Amino acid sequence: GESVGLHLPTLSVQEGDNSIINCAYSNSASDYFIWYKQESGKGPQFIIDIRSNMDKRQGQRVTVLLNKTVKHLSLQIAATQPGDSAVYFCAETQNSGYSTLTFGKGTMLLVSP
Amino acid sequence: KAGVTQTPRYLIKTRGQQVTLSCSPISGHRSVSWYQQTPGQGLQFLFEYFSETQRNKGNFPGRFSGRQFSNSRSEMNVSTLELGDSALYLCASSPGLAGGPGRGEQFFGPGTRLTVL
Numbered sequence: 001g002e003s004v005g006l007h008l009p010t011l012s013v014q015e016g017d018n019s020i021i022n023c024a025y026s027n028s029a030s031d032y033f034i035w036y037k038q039e040s041g042k043g044p045q046f047i048i049d050i051r052s053n054m055d056k057r058q059g060q061r062v063t064v065l066l067n068k069t070v071k072h073l074s075l076q077i078a079a080t081q082p083g084d085s086a087v088y089f090c091a092e093t094q095n096s097g098y099s100t101l102t103f104g105k106g107t108m109l110l111v112s113p
Numbered sequence: 114k115a116g117v118t119q120t121p122r123y124l125i126k127t128r129g130q131q132v133t134l135s136c137s138p139i140s141g142h143r144s145v146s147w148y149q150q151t152p153g154q155g156l157q158f159l160f161e162y163f164s165e166t167q168r169n170k171g172n173f174p175g176r177f178s179g180r181q182f183s184n185s186r187s188e189m190n191v192s193t194l195e196l197g198d199s200a201l202y203l204c205a206s207s208p209g210l211a212g213g214p215g216r217g218e219q220f221f222g223p224g225t226r227l228t229v230l
Contacts, residue, residue: 043221
């Protein structure tokens with residue numbers, strides 16, 4: 001079946017670096033994408049979302065890029081901090097109807113001080 | 114607003130037993146979704162309930178079932194537990210309205226860690 005996947009299982013960066021987490025999706029009908037952050041012992045927490053009529057969206061220190069041509073999402077975190085260490089998931093869905101979220105496998109981000 | 118709450122937080126059962134997990138969504142949210150999270154399979158969708166009706170179902174055996182009450186609280190049940198059912202079970206709530214802004218945004222609870230021995 002169609003699914004969402006991630007290229008890198010673990011990403012290690014130094015504090016202050018910019019981090020980029022990538023995600024590939026395969027369902028061409030998906031039109032709404034979300035990035036979640038999951039810290040140890042907690043449930044996933046919403047970070048930022050983007051609709052398919054956009055190719056870029058910025059939040060506080062985070063930017064999501066969407067390339068529909070190659071079905072690729074990325075999450076950029078500026079000036080990464082130790083508190084950003086977590087597992088990051090991308091998820092896809094269709095904004096119309098009542099479809100559910102399909103999650104990628106997740107990428108572990110490790111930030112060293 | 115209080116967040117999504119799940120009880121119990123930790124549970125240990127033996128094979129063959131059954132278990133019931135509970136989820137209280139954010140006040141005003143009518144949709145509750147359940148997910149199973151394991152290291153090998155990641156986050157997998159179990160089912161979604163909206164206004165006491167199952168609206169979507171994932172690819173899990175019939176041993177996994179759920180229900181939603183009139184106050185939007187939800188329970189999921191797993192019967193005849195297997196070792197492979199050991200996982201973090203996450204509940205997420207959302208307003209549940211189709212096509213609205215932020216419709217896909219779900220708010221997750223902390224999960225119930227189920228260990229099957």
